[in-house]
Amino acid sequence: MTAKRQGPGRPPIPTDRILDAALQILDEGGPDALSLREVARVLSSSTSTLYRHVSGRAALVDLVIDRMIGEVDLREETYSDIAWDDACRALATSFFEALSRHGAAAGLLVGSIPMGPNGMALRERLLDALMGAGFPPETCARAMASLAHYCVGFAMQSPAEREERDSSGASGALAATRAAGPRLASVAEYLPRPLHDEFAFGLDMLLRGLAATRQHQDLDG
Structure with a gap:
């Protein structure tokens, strides 16, 4: 029997479109809603087409995380002429804001180590500020991890929690606080x-x- 000639299949999808769809899903449904099947549905495509670009959900998550970190200002010239603490503050704030723009998507970073190019660049900028100020390598590593965990923890608060905290409708909570002691x-x-x-x-x-x-390290030295 003569084998049927295979068709060309669906055209490839630019990676940026895949990540845009993934972020849309995260913004609307949170981390649990993210899957290759759901991304394919949003793109009117198929999971087999997506597998040409990513090997599975874990690989997609890694790409999405790096895409979010890419929203941080990582240009060297932004931080080269400012004090180390101002550089750390600007980097941490920009990281927090980048994660916050995508609601509960920060939960993807729990138990994950961002290894993409933007994640590496963010670490390099932080370490450059800390090491340039004279902190020893171990302190730099610990400080970098603490700042990252701090940012992720704050960004993980749900949009509903933020609205409740930031709204003026907190009179009930305040009344309960006054009655507590x-x-x-x-x-x-x-x-x-x-x-x-x-x-x-x-x-x-x-x-x-x-x-x-x-200061203590300087005195001890």
Whole structure:
């Protein structure tokens, strides 16, 4: 029997379109909604076509994570002429904002180590700032990990939680706080704070702690 000639199949899909679709799914449904089947549906394509570009969901997640990190300003000239703590603050804030733009997608980074080119570039920028300030390699590695975990933890808060925290409809929570005890009542007027305010405050505390660590190291040296 003569074998039938195979057709050309579906045309390939640009990787940027695949990642755009994946981010759309994440923005709308969160990490659990992301699958090759769902991406294929959004693109009116097939999973077999997607397998030409990615080997599976894990590979797609890696690409999506690196795409999100690519929204961080990683240009060397942005950080070359500013103090180390200002560089770290700018990088961490930009990373947090990049993750926050995609809702619960930050959850993809839990248990994941970003190994794409943008993830590597972000680490290099942080380490350049820290090492340029004289921190020893071990301190730099620990500081880099702590800053990354801090950013991911804040970005993982759901959009609904953010709206509740940032809205003016927190009177019930404040009333409960006042009823809890005199200490809580004394700070009730300052609660809750907008998420970005809390992030900036905590980040400043982390960087002050690093500055104090460097001073101790200088004295010990």
